[in-house]
Amino acid sequence: MRKDLDGLTITMVYGDKRDIYLAKRLIEINANLLLVGFDRNEVALNFKELKRVQFFQNLIEPAKKTDIFILPIPGVDNQGFVKTTTKNSFQLTQEVVKSFKSHTLILVGIVSPYLLDLKEQHNLNLIETAELNDLSILNSIPSAEGALAKAMELTKITIHNSNSMVIGFGRVGITLARMLKGLGANTFVAARNIEQLARALEMNCHVLDLNDIEKKLQEMDIIFNTVPALILPKERLKLLNKNCVIIDLASAPGGLDYNAADELGIRSYLAPGLPGRVAPITAGNILGTVYPRVIIDYISKGRGGVTNVC
Template sequence: MLTGVQVVFIGGDARQLEIIRHLAELDASVTIVGFDQLQNSFHGVVRSGLSDSLFESADALILPAVATDDNGTINAIFGSEELKLTDKHVSLLPKRSSIYTGMAKPYLRKLSEKHQVQLVELFDRDDVAIYNSIPTAEGALMMAIQNTDITIHGSHCVVLGLGRTGFTMARSLQALGAKVKVGVRRSEHMARAFELGFEPFYVKDLAAHVANIDLLFNTIPTMIVTAQIIANIPNRAVIIDLASSPGGTDFRFAERRGVKALLAPGLPGIVAPKTAGRIMANILSQLITEQAQERGNQA
């Protein structure tokens, strides 16, 4: 239980609603900012505007999946006013508190470091990334089905990267009967891909493996699907880039050549916000509980 723990939410999307509900059920004292247009009501949850006093008593500050933009503005799709996290706000947080988000840009990292407030980026955690790879793969499959006139079964697919998302993506395609090649950068991933029944190759040789593909899924967040690669891809093929924006594809050249290329970051929050929210809620409740227990031990 989180009785007595002060949690402040600022902004967010549908994922945030599951986290709010879960922490309130654990008896945390929850205040939400940027939800004034939300019709849902949460028992025991306080709605508020953005004020300095919120920060002074917060044990945990929970921000959206992408905490802020480069100027501190917070995305709040259920709010009617622009919200901005300032230097003063972070300075008011008690040293015992933590800031939780999916991923932070340099703006927030610098503020948390300056004021010595712990910043926790959930998307850096293996457990969160692995859980999130499930709705990511399902969303990518949905996009593939919507943007092709063939079945996944029997299609020729390339997945770039055998990390947490790439692994789930390749396995999902294989389960549906696709012929799956996997581009890897490390020898141990080459061995693992072979053991799993994929056809592995090193990404440096990508140009030699795209001449007859139907679908290409990229999970590597660097420019890897270059103009040279796209020039070798059939016009019928579809590229679905799952890497963090701006992705790893030359979208301008793809459009010029008539190859459909789609950037699709953040799929869990788009295709399955309830599931994505539950994933984050479970991890957050565990982390906040551990934080509260640590404070109790130090008292």
């Protein structure tokens, strides 16, 4: 199996700072990059690296040339506009998609309904990278650390000896619960899956079924939600003590009724995309480890007709 990306042309559309470090890693393994929406000065490439890079402020030109098209982890919204921390406005239109080569592979963290519709209309080669186990597990580290940092900022107590609840016990939930235990928190885990609850119990966490969280909500100092559904409606929020802080790591619109939280005076913070915000170097290096493997694996299996670059 090939070890680098020599011969491949890869388009990257800027989302946040982690993309800078992913770009640097792809250059290291000999990819030719078409960077859309990147600040040339912020990327800070040397003369040798610049030979492999072109900068663009539109999607059409690079779309025509690219073998791999990398969108930011958050992807695009339901009008096709790329989700970015900058003021750039790039829309993934029908015209852009029609410009792709037949073998072009699209990598994106989260597939929106808009992008899924484009995939079905044009038979796009698309990988939703947020569903990859290795990426999700590695990303759970900066996600959990960022959530803890935000909780420390918003509370007036220590994590140590706090009553902290983790709702959901997937990749992020497991890492978060382990860190909370390490910091000395009284850690509660709420989940539906009986195997997840068994694992939480093995980690010496207090466990409860997701349907029974009302029994413990009043005791909580901090709640970390990882479930992308309305887990904390107004009826449940009314049970919380007024000093409770909620850190919501679920993708927008999150897992609680924010209007009700404001009305009740409960501090809450919607915090998706934490890796790129709190640890962009680490998050970018994680992508730089996982994405080349995904691309090389895709090519080695002859998918999408990209066999000519092997």
